[in-house]
Amino acid sequence: MNPLIKIEDLTFGYDNAPILEKINLEIFERDFVGIIGPNGGGKTTLLKILLGFLKPDSGSVSILGRSPDSVSKFIGYVPQYSEMDKQFPIKVKDVILMGLCESSSFSPRFSQKSYSKVYEVMELLKIRDLAEKKFGELSGGQKQRTLICRAIVSNPKMLFLDEPTASVDAAIEEDIYKILSDFNSDITILLVSHDVGFISNYVNRVACINRSLVIHPVNEISSEHALTHAYHENTSVIHHKCGL
Amino acid sequence: MDISAFFENYGFITNSIIAVVLSSIAAGITGTFVVVKKISYIGGGIAHAVMGGLGIAYFIGVNPIYGALVFSVFAAILIGYVKLKLKQNEDTMISALWAVGMATGIIFAYLTPGYNVNLLSFLFGNVLMISTENLWLLLILDLIIAAFVFVYYKQLIFITFDEEYAAVRGINVNLLTILLLIMVALTIVILVQTVGLILVIALLTLPSAIAGMFSNTLYKMILLSIALILLFSLSGLALAFSVNLPSGASIILMAGAGYILALAGKTIARSY
Numbered sequence: 360m361n362p363l364i365k366i367e368d369l370t371f372g373y374d375n376a377p378i379l380e381k382i383n384l385e386i387f388e389r390d391f392v393g394i395i396g397p398n399g400g401g402k403t404t405l406l407k408i409l410l411g412f413l414k415p416d417s418g419s420v421s422i423l424g425r426s427p428d429s430v431s432k433f434i435g436y437v438p439q440y441s442e443m444d445k446q447f448p449i450k451v452k453d454v455i456l457m458g459l460c461e462s463s464s465f466s467p468r469f470s471q472k473s474y475s476k477v478y479e480v481m482e483l484l485k486i487r488d489l490a491e492k493k494f495g496e497l498s499g500g501q502k503q504r505t506l507i508c509r510a511i512v513s514n515p516k517m518l519f520l521d522e523p524t525a526s527v528d529a530a531i532e533e534d535i536y537k538i539l540s541d542f543n544s545d546i547t548i549l550l551v552s553h554d555v556g557f558i559s560n561y562v563n564r565v566a567c568i569n570r571s572l573v574i575h576p577v578n579e580i581s582s583e584h585a586l587t588h589a590y591h592e593n594t595s596v597i598h599h600k601c602g603l
Numbered sequence: 604m605d606i607s608a609f610f611e612n613y614g615f616i617t618n619s620i621i622a623v624v625l626s627s628i629a630a631g632i633t634g635t636f637v638v639v640k641k642i643s644y645i646g647g648g649i650a651h652a653v654m655g656g657l658g659i660a661y662f663i664g665v666n667p668i669y670g671a672l673v674f675s676v677f678a679a680i681l682i683g684y685v686k687l688k689l690k691q692n693e694d695t696m697i698s699a700l701w702a703v704g705m706a707t708g709i710i711f712a713y714l715t716p717g718y719n720v721n722l723l724s725f726l727f728g729n730v731l732m733i734s735t736e737n738l739w740l741l742l743i744l745d746l747i748i749a750a751f752v753f754v755y756y757k758q759l760i761f762i763t764f765d766e767e768y769a770a771v772r773g774i775n776v777n778l779l780t781i782l783l784l785i786m787v788a789l790t791i792v793i794l795v796q797t798v799g800l801i802l803v804i805a806l807l808t809l810p811s812a813i814a815g816m817f818s819n820t821l822y823k824m825i826l827l828s829i830a831l832i833l834l835f836s837l838s839g840l841a842l843a844f845s846v847n848l849p850s851g852a853s854i855i856l857m858a859g860a861g862y863i864l865a866l867a868g869k870t871i872a873r874s875y
Binding site (some may be wrong): 410411412431432434436438443444446447448449450453454456457458460461462464465466467469493509513 | 818
């Protein structure tokens with residue numbers, strides 16, 4: 360089986376300070392990969408390279424056999440909502456409509472078809488009743504669901520998420536992972552997180568990244584430690600095994 | 604007094620009201636983007652850089668508004684390039700354009716034989732003296748701005764709200780950002796006529812900031828901004844006429860008073 364995403368000997372740094380060194384990673388169709396590691400370990404940088412925002416210094420990255428910036432329309436991306444402007448005058452449904460925005464659509468309005476698609480994914484994420492609300496007035500969990508809606512409304516082949524459960528409480532965190540694992544039957548998911556938490560219940564592989572990268576099949580984590588263990592103990596186990 | 608005699612004597616009133624309406628439309632559209640994208644410092648930089656164009660135009664004896672056009676668009680492109688391509692903090696470049704533009708303008712005005720007092724009207728605006736030629740130019744610039752925002756409305760909201768995701772969706776963020784800055788530049792050229800380059804930034808921020816307090820979509824914010832700017836401009840103009848005050852400064856004081864009132868009203872409403 361050909362990998363969907365293939366990263367070979369990827370190296371990247373800012374001004375000679377290496378952030379990622381000799382990264383190798385293959386992601387296959389319907390994988391659910393958790394990328395974990397400490398802050399500053401290069402998780403977000405790797406995500407930005409996969410999205411085509413940054414170019415690797417050496418090595419290669421291909422998605423669907425092509426360069427990342429030429430396939431971005433097949434990618435759904437969920438950024439961290441905490442970086443978004445709370446004051447911005449925009450309704451929830453309009454945020455999600457952005458997921459259908461094309462560079463060559465020259466009308467100020469979206470089509471009826473776009474709206475029905477938006478309402479469809481809002482039903483799926485159980486936020487249909489928030490459509491007319493201002494995005495900045497939502498709670499953290501509601502914002503996260505809105506951004507997931509925006510990412511999946513265009514039927515992407517893969518979904519990248521940057522810390523989707525940062526600053527939401529444990530119940531919402533588990534909820535979000537459940538939703539994602541439902542999507543996983545059609546969509547390949549790559550999720551960046553600074554903790555293991557509930558991830559190990561849902562992902563099939565974990566990539567530990569701290570300048571270099573080590574892959575663990577999920578059973579390796581679960582066999583070492585029962586999943587009920589606090590995540591601190593989980594992280595320490597993985598750190599130990601990677602030798603990072 | 605018959606109509607023609609009225610226009611002969613008071614035609615400047617009609618002209619200034621047309622100028623105020625045209626500039627309100629441009630300022631309402633652009634001001635909304637300046638406020639939500641938080642680029643008022645870029646607006647200030649472009650406005651002051653325009654002084655260089657005005658000075659040189661005076662020196663070589665062409666309509667100063669063309670000098671303003673060239674300099675504002677040049678400044679917008681330069682700031683955009685530094686921001687997007689060089690990925691440098693654009694603050695230093697803005698400050699440099701701000702100061703060098705002003706200095707260039709002052710030097711050329713000084714070198715122009717028979718120092719022209721009209722230069723002062725570009726600093727503080729004098730809508731009562733606007734020429735018919737400049738009114739036509741205002742109309743053309745207005746149409747360009749309105750057409751641009753109408754055609755690229757979705758994409759402009761998108762790059763303003765979430766630049767990164769816009770890029771993922773394949774939208775040409777760099778090109779649209781430069782075009783947005785050029786729109787700011789054109790609007791500044793319009794507003795230099797009415798409130799002057801020093802006061803431009805107040806008219807681009809205060810009314811739209813008020814509109815933002817009461818809007819949940821961008822087009823409502825634009826329409827409300829236009830209405831507010833019309834209100835402040837016409838009431839400012841009335842004040843200027845009735846007690847013989849400078850028009851640009853009167854308009855800005857109205858906008859400032861409106862902003863304080865809105866802020867106070869909002870705070871009081873929230874505490875009850």
